[in-house]
Amino acid sequence: MLSYQHAYHAGNFADVQKHLTLYAVIDHLLRxxxxxxxxxxxxxxxxxxxxxxxxxxxxxxxxxxxxxxLLRSQFSNPLVNAWxxxxxxxxxxxxxxxxxxxxxxWLSRSLREQDRLRLFELHPGEHQHLNxxxxxxxxxxxxxxxxxxxxxxxxxxxxxxxxxIDPSYERKVEYQEVVETVVYTMGKVRHxxxxxxxxxxxxxxxxxxVMGLKESGIRKIWQxxxxxxxxxxxxxxxxxxGMLIINPPWGLDEHLAAAMAQITPQLGTTSRxxxxxxxxx
Ligand code: SAM
Numbered sequence: 001m002l003s004y005q006h007a008y009h010a011g012n013f014a015d016v017q018k019h020l021t022l023y024a025v026i027d028h029l030l031r032x033x034x035x036x037x038x039x040x041x042x043x044x045x046x047x048x049x050x051x052x053x054x055x056x057x058x059x060x061x062x063x064x065x066x067x068x069x070l071l072r073s074q075f076s077n078p079l080v081n082a083w084x085x086x087x088x089x090x091x092x093x094x095x096x097x098x099x100x101x102x103x104x105x106w107l108s109r110s111l112r113e114q115d116r117l118r119l120f121e122l123h124p125g126e127h128q129h130l131n132x133x134x135x136x137x138x139x140x141x142x143x144x145x146x147x148x149x150x151x152x153x154x155x156x157x158x159x160x161x162x163x164x165i166d167p168s169y170e171r172k173v174e175y176q177e178v179v180e181t182v183v184y185t186m187g188k189v190r191h192x193x194x195x196x197x198x199x200x201x202x203x204x205x206x207x208x209x210v211m212g213l214k215e216s217g218i219r220k221i222w223q224x225x226x227x228x229x230x231x232x233x234x235x236x237x238x239x240x241x242g243m244l245i246i247n248p249p250w251g252l253d254e255h256l257a258a259a260m261a262q263i264t265p266q267l268g269t270t271s272r273x274x275x276x277x278x279x280x281x
Contacts, residue, residue, distance in 0.1 A: 002122060002123045002168070002170065003170065004123075004168035004170050005054060005123070005125075005126065006044040006045065006048070006102065006126075006168075007045065007048050007052055007054035007055050008054050008055065008057060008058055008060070009058065009060050010048035010050075010055050010060070010061060010100045010102070011048065011050070011055075011060065011061030011064050011065040011066065011100035012060035012061060012063060012064040012065075013060075013063055013064040013226060013228050013241065013267050013271070014064075014197070014199070014226070014238070014241035015061075015064060015065065015100065015102075016064050016065055016068065016226075016263070016267070017224070017226045017241050017243060017260070018103070018166065018195075018197050018241070018243065019083075019101075019103065019106050020079070020080075020083050020256070020259060020260070020263075021195060021224075021243050021245070021256060022103060022106050022107070022164060022195065023079075023082070023083045023086065023106060024079055024083075024252055024255055024256050024259070025162065025193060025195060025245070025248070025249065025252065026106070026107070026110050026162070027079075027082070028249035028250075028251070028252055029160065029162060029193070029249060030110060030112075031249075032160075033114075034114075034158070034159040034160055035112075035114035035115055035116070035158035035159060035160065036115045036116075036158055036160040036161070036162050037115070037116040037117075037118070037153075037156040037157070037158040037160070037161050037162070038107050038111075038115065038116065038117045038118070038162050038163075038164075039117075039118045039120070039146075039149075039150055039153060039161070039162075039163045039164070040103050040104060040107055040117070040118070040119045040120065040146075040163075040164045040166070041120050041146025041147055041149065041150050041163065041164065041165045041166070041167070042120065042121070042122075042146050042164075042165065042166045042167050042168065043102070043103060043104050043119040043120060043121040043126075043130055043141070043146075044102045044103065044104070044121065044126055044130070044166075045102065045121075045126045045129030045130050045133075046101070046102050046104040046105055046129065046130045046133040046135075047090075047099055047100075047101055047102060047105060047133060048099065048100045048101070048102060049098060049099050050097075050098055050099065050100065051098065055100075061100060063228065063267065063268060064267070065087070065100060066097075067266050067267065068080075068084065068263055068266055068267075069084065069087070069097050071266055072084045072088075075262055075263070076262070077258055077259045077262040077263075079255050079256070079258070079259040080259045080262055080263055083259075086109070087101070089109075090105060090109075103164055103166060104117075104119050104130060104133065104135065104139070105133075107119075107139075107164070108135045108136055108138075108139045111136050111138045111139065113138075114158070115138055115158070116138050116140075116156075116157075116158060117135075117136075117138055117139040117140065118140050118142060118149070118153060119135075119139060119140065119141045119142065120142050120144055120145070120146030120149045120150075121141070121142075121143065121146075122143070122144060122145055122146065124143070127141070127143045146165070146167075147165075147167075147177055147178065147181040150163060150165075150181055150185060151181055151184055151185070154184075154185050154188040154189050154192075155188045155189050156189065160191070160192075160193075161189045161191075161192040161193070162192070162193045162194075162195075163185065163192060163193070163194045163195065164195045164197075165178055165181070165182070165194065165195065165196045165197070166196075166197045167197075169198070169199060169205070172205055175198070175205050175206065175208045175209040175212075176208060176209075176212065178196060178209055179208075179209060179212035179213055179216065182194055182196065182213060182216075182218070182246070183213075183216050183218065186218050186246065191247060192246070192247065193245070193246065193247045193248065193249065194244075194245070194246040194247070195243060195244070195245050195246075196209070196213075196243065196244040196245075196246075197241065197242070197243055198210075198241070198242045198243075198244070199238045199240075199241055199242075200225065200227065200231070200238060200239050200240035200241060200242060201237070201238055201239070202231060202235045202236070202237075202239070206242060209244075210223065210242075210244070210278065213244060213246075213278070213279075214278050214279055218246060218279065219279055219280070219281055220246060220247050220248070220277075220279065220280070220281055221244055221245070221246050221277070221278040221279040222244070222245045222248045222252075222253050222275065222276075222277055222278065223242065223243070223244050223275065223276060223277070223278040224242065224243050224245075224256065224257070224260065224273065224274070224275035225240055225241070225242040225243075225273070225274050225275075226240055226241050226242075226260065226264065226267075226271070226272075226273050227239060227240035227270075227271065227272045227273075227274075228240055228267060228268055228270070228271050229268070229270045229271075230270055244278065253275065253277075256275070257273075257275045260273045260275070261273060
């Protein structure tokens with residue numbers, strides 16, 4: 001039984017890190033003509049109006065994308081500026097900030113004729129919402145398990161593959177399932193670019209995911225973590241978020257680190273960002 005709904009968290013600091021990363025990866029991939037298959041294993045509903053009662057309940061965007069939007073004329077980093085400009089283009093009314101777009105939007109907005117997109121979503125209500133979105137014809141929405149679905153999709157027909165794995169981690173075993181699926185995927189498509197998001201929680205379950213991939217034999221894994229607050233024995237809830245990127249396009253690590261260095265201080269006085277190669281070439 002799935003209970004997680006991303007609408008409660010839309011536009012929070014984790015979304016900022018995740019979607020800025022996604023934007024930067026796509027931007028690099030578009031520099032070559034050869035076709036890309038994008039697979040979003042956990043798509044969510046695609047678009048999140050801030051006004052819904054779910055998003056209003058926690059208003060997590062106020063510690064995430066909101067302060068960045070308010071400061072949007074003041075950043076000098078080109079990646080941050082391009083990302084915020086793109087965010088502007090997702091708004092139904094010019095000049096107003098009323099909607100936060102999810103990964104299906106970030107992925108589908110730059111699809112070219114030759115590219116493909118597969119969006120997996122297992123929650124029936126979220127899948128229904130996603131079905132209501134208008135997406136380009138290359139985007140296929142699949143009601144089903146994204147990790148199983150990814151395993152069935154590889155190898156893909158296009159020369160390149162780019163995957164976003166963004167589970168809700170409602171079940172502890174998902175950390176291990178992600179490792180197994182990624183190892184299987186990399187065995188089928190060695191050059192795949194794979195992004196994996198994970199939460200930083202006091203229980204530290206993400207260590208199993210990170211160590212599992214570190215020791216898997218997969219090369220070129222870049223890790224970044226955004227910590228919103230200090231954590232100690234008294235910490236409750238998610239205090240930060242992490243991203244692993246396997247086979248990041250050349251130069252991406254430096255571009256993203258520079259962008260995150262500029263926005264991290266705007267996310268709160270205790271926020272910190274750290275990035276390093278978990279496994280080098
Ligand atoms: N990737 C989305 C974005 O960036 O906008 C947010 C995704 S949200 C963190 C996780 C989503 O995965 C939820 O919508 C949940 O219903 C869905 N989900 C949970 N388990 C799943 C599974 N095994 N396969 C596919 N989707 C799943």
